[in-house]
Structures are given as C-alpha cells and as structure tokens.
Amino acid sequence: MNWFKYSSPQSFFPLAGKLAFWFGALAAIACAAGLYIGFFRAPTDAQQGEAYRIIFIHVPAAWMSMFLYLVMAFWAAWGLAFNTRLSGMMASAIAPTGALFTFLALWTGSLWGKPTWGTWWVWDARLTSELILLFLYFGFMALQAAIDDPRRADKAGAVLALVGVVNIPIIYFSVKWWNTLHQGASVSLTKAPTVAAAMLTAMAVMAFGFWFYSIAAALMRARCIMLERERASEWATDYARASA
Amino acid sequence: MNWGSLENFLAMGGYAFYVWGSYLVTLGLVFAEIVLLMLRKRSALARLRLRGTAAPGER
Numbered sequence: 001m002n003w004f005k006y007s008s009p010q011s012f013f014p015l016a017g018k019l020a021f022w023f024g025a026l027a028a029i030a031c032a033a034g035l036y037i038g039f040f041r042a043p044t045d046a047q048q049g050e051a052y053r054i055i056f057i058h059v060p061a062a063w064m065s066m067f068l069y070l071v072m073a074f075w076a077a078w079g080l081a082f083n084t085r086l087s088g089m090m091a092s093a094i095a096p097t098g099a100l101f102t103f104l105a106l107w108t109g110s111l112w113g114k115p116t117w118g119t120w121w122v123w124d125a126r127l128t129s130e131l132i133l134l135f136l137y138f139g140f141m142a143l144q145a146a147i148d149d150p151r152r153a154d155k156a157g158a159v160l161a162l163v164g165v166v167n168i169p170i171i172y173f174s175v176k177w178w179n180t181l182h183q184g185a186s187v188s189l190t191k192a193p194t195v196a197a198a199m200l201t202a203m204a205v206m207a208f209g210f211w212f213y214s215i216a217a218a219l220m221r222a223r224c225i226m227l228e229r230e231r232a233s234e235w236a237t238d239y240a241r242a243s244a
Numbered sequence: 245m246n247w248g249s250l251e252n253f254l255a256m257g258g259y260a261f262y263v264w265g266s267y268l269v270t271l272g273l274v275f276a277e278i279v280l281l282m283l284r285k286r287s288a289l290a291r292l293r294l295r296g297t298a299a300p301g302e303r
Binding site for chain 2: 044051100
C-alpha cells in the first residue's frame with residue numbers, strides 16, 4: 001500500500017469526506033449511548049447530588065482540549081520538518097475544534113464549580129493553565145489569519161503551536177504539582193478508579209463520542225481549507241462543478 | 245436511576261441551572277460549529293464555480 005497516496009489534497013479530499021461522515025455517525029451513536037448511561041444508569045452522587053452529572057461533558061471536553069492540541073502540534077511539526085502541504089491544513093483544521101472543547105471545559109467547569117466550590121472561578125493552577133490553552137488556540141488562529149501566504153502562515157503557526165506544547169504537561173500535572181482547588185484525577189492508569197462503574201462507563205463513552213466528533217469536524221474543516229487553498233487547481237473546480 | 249417523573253428529571257435535584265446550562269451550551273456550540281462548517285464549504289464551492297470570472301490572484 002502506498003501511504004503517500006493520501007498526502008496530496010487531491011486524493012485525500014474524497015477519503016476525508018467519507019471518514020468525516022462515518023466518524024460523525026459514530027460520534028452521534030456514542031454520545032447518545034453515553035448520555036443514556038450518564039442520566040439513566042449512573043447513580044446520584046452521595047456528596048454532590050445531581051450536579052456531578054456535568055462530569056460527562058466536562059472531563060471528556062478537557063481531555064479533548066489537551067489531546068487536540070497535541071495532534072495539532074504534531075501536524076505542525078510534521079509540516080515544518082517535511083514541508084508537506086496537507087500537514088499545515090490539518091493543523092489549521094484542528095485548532096477551532098480544540099478551542100471549542102477548551103472553552104467547553106472552562107464553561108462546564110465554571111458551572112460545576114459554583115454549586116460545589118461556591119465560586120465560578122479561581123486563579124488556581126489547573127484553571128489558569130487551561131485558560132492559557134484557550135489563548136494558545138486563539139493565538140494560533142489569529143496568527144494564521146493575519147498572514148496572507150498560507151505556507152508562511154503554516155510555518156509561523158507551527159512555531160507558536162510547538163512552543164505552546166509545554167503548557168500541556170503543566171495542565172495535566174497541575175493538580176499534583178500545586179495545591180489546587182481542582183481535585184486530582186478520578187481516572188488514572190496506575191490506580192483503581194475512584195468512581196462508580198456506570199459513571200466511569202458514561203464518561204468513557206462520551207470521551208469516545210467527543211473524540212469521533214473532533215475527527216469528523218476537523219476533517220470537514222480540512223476539506224474546506226483544501227477547496228480554498230487549491231482553488232487554482234483543476235480537481236477543485238471539477239469537484240465544485242460536479243457538486244452544483 | 246429512576247427519576248420518577250419528567251419534572252424530577254428536569255429539576256436535576258435542584259441543580260437544573262448548572263447541569264442544563266452545561267449541556268445546552270455544549271449542544272448549541274457543537275451545532276453552531278457544524279452549521280458554520282457547512283456554510284464555509286458552500287461558500288468555497290460557490291467561489292470555485294465563479295472561477296474564470298474573478299481576476300487572477302484574487303481570493
């Protein structure tokens with residue numbers, strides 16, 4: 001199999017369309033199942049009552065906010081190293097979805113913090129570093145939007161994305177390194193989970209749902225970017241005419 | 245988990261504002277992202293179909 005076949009926008013475009021559709025469908029199924037388990041199978045929390053049910057979007061959104069940044073930085077680095085056209089397009093395609101999940105992690109965290117901590121916001125290490133992540137996404141998008149030549153925009157964005165990677169371990173380990181109001185990890189690879197099985201299942205299924213959604217959204221956006229950047233090429237105009 | 249009634253479900257044990265405030269904003273923003281992506285694709289295609297009428301080098 002020739003792996004380089006799909007490294008050109010022309011041949012990746014139709015594949016991205018098919019993948020976006022199927023990952024979108026999987027995302028809808030996973031989110032429906034996750035919400036069902038979360039609202040109708042998971043028990044009420046002994047300390048927090050029903051307020052804890054925000055966890056089913058808060059934790060997956062926070063995971064995705066960090067994971068998408070790493071994927072974005074990976075494509076940015078790949079583009080810098082090998083100067084491949086598609087890499088920069090993928091990095092730009094991921095950024096807005098990453099920013100969306102970062103905002104949602106902050107928003108749902110705030111709505112969860114008020115009834116449980118008694119405050120919407122504190123400047124503790126976890127919350128502050130997650131806010132910095134949102135600004136990194138915004139900075140990446142603003143920088144790319146400010147540069148007309150897409151290849152130069154990709155390079156500048158890639159440098160910013162790579163410098164910002166240092167923030168990801170800071171977010172992840174912030175609850176260990178500093179004394180924060182935010183609780184430590186409920187799910188860990190080294191310890192038995194500290195939450196009920198149905199809660200854990202709902203959270204995991206929602207995480208898969210958000211992950212599949214991110215893939216679908218990023219691929220949809222990558223297709224738009226391909227059409228915009230390759231507007232001078234024949235395949236793009238042919239596709240536009242055929243889809244009229 | 246048995247909520248008993250729709251009212252109980254919607255009340256979320258008194259945390260309706262916080263729980264539904266989280267879920268509705270998430271749903272709304274995801275929906276908005278999908279609509280924006282569809283509009284972006286549509287305008288990219290419309291622009292491509294106009295190609296030939298636009299000046300060279302024009303976006």
